[in-house]
Amino acid sequence: MQAKKGKISVMMGNVVAANVAKLCRPEVVACYPITPQSEVAETLSGFVADGSLDAEIVEVEGENSAMNVCLAASVAGARTFTATSSYGLVYMYDAILQASGYRAPVVMVNVNRETPGIQAVSSGQQDMISTRDAGWVQIIVENNQEIADQLIMCYKLAEDFDIQLPVMLNYDGYYLSYLNEEVEMPEQADVDAFLAPLKNQPQRPRIIPGASTGCGTHGMEMGYVEARYKHWAAMDRAKKKVDDIDKEFGEYFGRSYGGQIEEYRTKDADIVILTSGSAAGTAKTVVDTKREEGIKVGLVKQRLFRPFPEERLIQALKGKKAVGVIDRSLAFGWKYGPMCAELKVIAPAIGSMPILSYIDGLANLDITTPHISRVVDEVNAAAKGKAYQDVTWIPMEEV
Amino acid sequence: MVIKHKNIFKTEAPWSDANQKMLALDTGSWRTERPVLDKALCNYCGLCAIYCPPQCMKDMGDHYEANLAFCKGCGICAHECPKKAYTMKPEGDFTNAG
Numbered sequence: 491m492q493a494k495k496g497k498i499s500v501m502m503g504n505v506v507a508a509n510v511a512k513l514c515r516p517e518v519v520a521c522y523p524i525t526p527q528s529e530v531a532e533t534l535s536g537f538v539a540d541g542s543l544d545a546e547i548v549e550v551e552g553e554n555s556a557m558n559v560c561l562a563a564s565v566a567g568a569r570t571f572t573a574t575s576s577y578g579l580v581y582m583y584d585a586i587l588q589a590s591g592y593r594a595p596v597v598m599v600n601v602n603r604e605t606p607g608i609q610a611v612s613s614g615q616q617d618m619i620s621t622r623d624a625g626w627v628q629i630i631v632e633n634n635q636e637i638a639d640q641l642i643m644c645y646k647l648a649e650d651f652d653i654q655l656p657v658m659l660n661y662d663g664y665y666l667s668y669l670n671e672e673v674e675m676p677e678q679a680d681v682d683a684f685l686a687p688l689k690n691q692p693q694r695p696r697i698i699p700g701a702s703t704g705c706g707t708h709g710m711e712m713g714y715v716e717a718r719y720k721h722w723a724a725m726d727r728a729k730k731k732v733d734d735i736d737k738e739f740g741e742y743f744g745r746s747y748g749g750q751i752e753e754y755r756t757k758d759a760d761i762v763i764l765t766s767g768s769a770a771g772t773a774k775t776v777v778d779t780k781r782e783e784g785i786k787v788g789l790v791k792q793r794l795f796r797p798f799p800e801e802r803l804i805q806a807l808k809g810k811k812a813v814g815v816i817d818r819s820l821a822f823g824w825k826y827g828p829m830c831a832e833l834k835v836i837a838p839a840i841g842s843m844p845i846l847s848y849i850d851g852l853a854n855l856d857i858t859t860p861h862i863s864r865v866v867d868e869v870n871a872a873a874k875g876k877a878y879q880d881v882t883w884i885p886m887e888e889v
Numbered sequence: 890m891v892i893k894h895k896n897i898f899k900t901e902a903p904w905s906d907a908n909q910k911m912l913a914l915d916t917g918s919w920r921t922e923r924p925v926l927d928k929a930l931c932n933y934c935g936l937c938a939i940y941c942p943p944q945c946m947k948d949m950g951d952h953y954e955a956n957l958a959f960c961k962g963c964g965i966c967a968h969e970c971p972k973k974a975y976t977m978k979p980e981g982d983f984t985n986a987g
Contacts, residue, residue: 593902654901695904705904711915716896717903724901 493680493743501673503666506634507573507599507659508533510641512543513681514597516571518563520548520556522578525611526663527601530573545571553578557585557596564594565705567696569645572596575663576603576610576617583621589656590625592705593721595648595694596656599641602630602767602818603663604853612854613664615767615819618795619828621658625721627728628796630660631747632770634671637661639745640793642681643735651691653728655721660795662818664854665768676743684742725797732794733802750799752791753806755781759788761869762807764829765816766792769850769857773816776862787866798832807833807840811873814865818851825881844872850884916943920962922977924955930974937966937975 501509508530511519519538521531537543546563550556553574560570574582579600589596604610605617618628627647631640641659648657661667695703733749740746754774756762765773770791780787790806792799807813817827824831830847837845848865851857861884872878898905924937931952938946938953945959946966955966967975 591903695900695902703904705902712894713897713903716894716898719894720898720901 491683491742493684494677496674496676496680498672498674500670501634501675502529502668502670503634503637503661504529504601504668505533506637506673506675507641507661508537509675510638510681511571511573511597511599512537513676513678514571514642514645514685515543515569515682516545516597517568518546518548518560518570519543519572520550520559520563520570521573522550522553522556524553524575524578526603526613526667527573527575527578527599529667530599530601534571553582554585557582557589557598560596560598561585561589561592561594564589564596565592565697567694569649570596571598573599573601575601577606579617579621580605583624586621586624586626586656588706590721591717593654593724594656595645595654597641597644597648598626598656598658600658600660601663601667602660610853613662613818614852614854615660615662615817616852618658618660619819619821622796622828625655625725626796627653627655627657627725627732627794628660629657629732629793630766630795631666631793632752632768632791634666634669634673635745636747637666638673638675639739639743640747642676642684643732643739645685646688646735646739647728647731649688649691649694650731651694653724653731654694655724655728660767662768674745680743684739729794729797729799729801747793748791750792750794750802751806752793754789754791756788756790756806758786760786760811761866761873762788762790762810762813763816763862763865763869764790764792764807764813764833765818765857766795766829767818769816769818769862772857772859773862776859776866779859780863780866785866785870787870792829795829800836803833804836804839809841810843812844812846812869813840814846814848814869816848816850816857816862816865818857820849820852827881844869844878846872846878847881848884849881852885855885915958916945916961917956917958920957920960920980922962922964922979923957923960923983924962924964924966924975925978926952926954927974927976928952930972932972932974934971936969936971940965940969 815830
């Protein structure tokens with residue numbers, strides 16, 4: 491069976507997220523508006539006001555309450571949705587940990603933005619990085635169509651009985667949140683059909699009024715260890731599930747993204763550029779140009795940030811001659827960017843090769859084609875045995 | 890990895906029946922003193938059982954008794970008892986057998 495062709499229109503990233511959230515029929519929505527996410531909250535409120543979405547909107551006074559509302563509604567059995575960014579994400583941090591500890595399948599959009607500290611109202615992935623050990627599945631996408639498609643897949647992943655994990659869908663603030671782009675919006679009936687199998691699973695436990703069931707008790711001794719072990723194991727299972735759902739989505743809707751990672755011209759590549767989010771689109775055009783120049787370069791777009799797509803990355807990078815990683819965030823305390831530092835962990839499995847770390851695109855500074863072109867040239871030289879810099883802050887080397 | 894642990898929770902998430910499964914942790918080992926009941930004073934009102942934080946008061950039909958495997962020795966039962974029927978006594982006064 492195949493989905494009908496959806497209506498194509500030009501939509502802003504945030505409006506896409508709100509429209510697709512609506513198609514997934516959340517029963518409880520609690521969003522606090524924050525730049526660059528506000529249109530998600532506003533558009534969803536509009537849908538409830540005009541009657542096109544039958545959901546309970548809880549008007550919260552801040553993000554901490556937003557996540558607690560979603561958590562509570564989720565353990566009561568509801569499908570929930572929220573969206574946030576930056577300050578909002580860190581303001582709900584304790585509730586984020588609570589949601590994953592309770593294994594509540596909350597789906598949240600996080601519109602990437604720099605974090606508190608220097609009042610950065612600008613794009614960057616530092617907020618996502620700052621919640622990486624919170625036990626959520628974290629996925630980051632490249633364009634508006636991918637926002638739409640991945641959001642549907644997020645529900646399928648979060649609510650899978652074998653997974654039962656909250657899922658955070660990330661997309662670059664400003665670059666995608668305010669970008670108007672052509673998007674094919676799936677039909678309601680098709681989204682319903684795609685998510686329908688979730689209803690045939692065993693019922694996950696939920697709060698029942700009058701009953702004495704509860705969640706989150708016994709957080710001590712072996713109760714804690716067991717709950718954490720199950721959570722850890724579910725994170726590991728989520729990796730293959732991301733691939734499976736992506737394949738299933740592709741078969742039904744005709745669009746797929748590679749699951750945990752997307753590989754672009756990597757098969758015969760000698761060197762590979764690894765990046766994520768909207769910069770991956772720019773990197774693809776650079777790969778094409780460099781290929782014309784005779785450099786055998788490919789791109790790995792990391793889509794799954796947590797759990798870390800270890801096996802897929804090993805498969806994609808094994809035997810390559812050098813890798814350049816462009817991070818749009820920092821891992822304070824590490825010399826390398828966060829994705830680069832993690833890639834180095836699997837270095838023994840991919841073989842000994844130069845791994846070059848690049849910091850770029852902080853605070854809305856574009857990751858441009860000349861920047862990526864430079865990265866390709868340097869990685870190519872490193873592959874041929876030339877000396878290289880471990881870490882390069884691209885904007886700091888520009889006049 | 891060989892898992893030898895027997896699961897406490899039947900579910901993926903740490904869900905439990907608050908009536909029973911709250912008593913899974915060996916909180917009795919925390920106790921430095923225990924409630925000792927003077928049955929003659931007890932009027933079987935049940936306030937001790939309502940206030941008991943780990944909910945370990947056993948209903949004995951005409952009085953209540955703390956389940957010492959779980960009683961943390963917090964003394965709330967003694968504090969709340971309107972008849973002052975409980976006295977908190979140091980653990981050192983008892984052998985392991987009671």
